[in-house]
Each structure stands twice: as C-alpha cells, then as structure tokens.
Amino acid sequence: MYTTILLAYDGTQEGRLALREGARMAQICGSRRVMLLAVVDPAAGLAMAVDPVAGYLPLQEEVNYQKILDEGVERLVRMGLTPEARLETGHPAERITAVAAEIRADLVVVGHHKQGVMARWLHGSVTTALSDGLDCSLLVARQDIPDEVLFRAGAT
Numbered sequence: 001m002y003t004t005i006l007l008a009y010d011g012t013q014e015g016r017l018a019l020r021e022g023a024r025m026a027q028i029c030g031s032r033r034v035m036l037l038a039v040v041d042p043a044a045g046l047a048m049a050v051d052p053v054a055g056y057l058p059l060q061e062e063v064n065y066q067k068i069l070d071e072g073v074e075r076l077v078r079m080g081l082t083p084e085a086r087l088e089t090g091h092p093a094e095r096i097t098a099v100a101a102e103i104r105a106d107l108v109v110v111g112h113h114k115q116g117v118m119a120r121w122l123h124g125s126v127t128t129a130l131s132d133g134l135d136c137s138l139l140v141a142r143q144d145i146p147d148e149v150l151f152r153a154g155a156t
Contacts, residue, residue, distance in 0.1 A: 011068035014111030021141035022109030093129035
C-alpha cells in the first residue's frame with residue numbers, strides 16, 4: 001500500500017511519536033523505501049538570534065541536527081528497517097513537500113506540535129501547509145506505539 005514513506009523527524013516528543021507510528025506503518029506495509037528527513041529552519045534560529053545571516057546554519061547547529069537525525073536512523077534500524085537519512089535547510093513545509101515529490105513518497109508522517117492561536121497566526125501551521133501542498137497521503141501521528149510491537153522479530 002505505502003511503498004515509499006517519508007518520516008519528518010525533529011527529535012521532539014511529537015517527532016518521536018511520528019517516527020514510531022511511521023515505522024510501524026512501514027513494517028505493516030512492507031515498505032521498500034523509508035526516508036528519515038530532518039529540516040532545519042534557519043528562520044527559527046534568526047528569531048532566537050542564533051545567527052544574523054539568513055539561510056546560514058552555524059556548524060554547531062548542523063552538528064546538533066545531524067545527531068538528532070542519526071538517533072532517528074538508529075531507532076529505525078533497531079525496528080528492522082533500512083532507512084535513508086537526509087538533512088535539509090529551509091522552511092519545514094516547503095522542504096518536506098519538495099523531498100516527498102522528489103522521492104515519490106506515498107505517505108508522509110509528521111508529528112503534531114500544539115501551538116497557541118498567536119503562534120499559529122505568526123508562524124502558520126506546517127501540517128496545514130503540507131495538507132495543501134502534498135500529492136500523497138499525510139499522517140499526523142499522535143499514537144504511542146509500544147516497544148513490544150515495534151521491536152519484536154518480524155513485526156507485522
């Protein structure tokens with residue numbers, strides 16, 4: 001059913017739930033390709049005054065995001081999957097949509113980050129932008145899949 005799954009992962013609790021639920025979908029569907037994608041939003045760094053140059057990601061930030069991505073890959077491998085990993089810089093919804101189109105994803109899995117009205121108005125909703133922009137299915141993961149389901153041999 002879903003042969004190519006794109007998992008957006010940021011290391012947060014919501015991202016970990018998405019990783020687990022997306023991994024379970026990949027196990028159930030026998031997906032041939034699982035791509036783990038971390039997107040660094042330089043605008044978020046600018047808002048926190050990390051670096052004043054738009055589009056520039058300080059080396060330490062890149063190292064931190066690479067560690068998050070490596071952690072996600074390690075988790076997926078322990079779940080019996082053979083993931084590809086990718087680190088992108090840009091607006092999350094734009095980069096996720098572009099990578100999904102590039103790899104011809106059947107399913108994109110993201111976590112849900114609750115925001116207040118003001119934050120949603122200022123920054124927009126990544127989920128809404130993905131829902132409008134993707135040409136494939138979108139799963140907004142919120143279920144906590146137990147370890148015994150994910151890590152058992154030949155989980156199906």
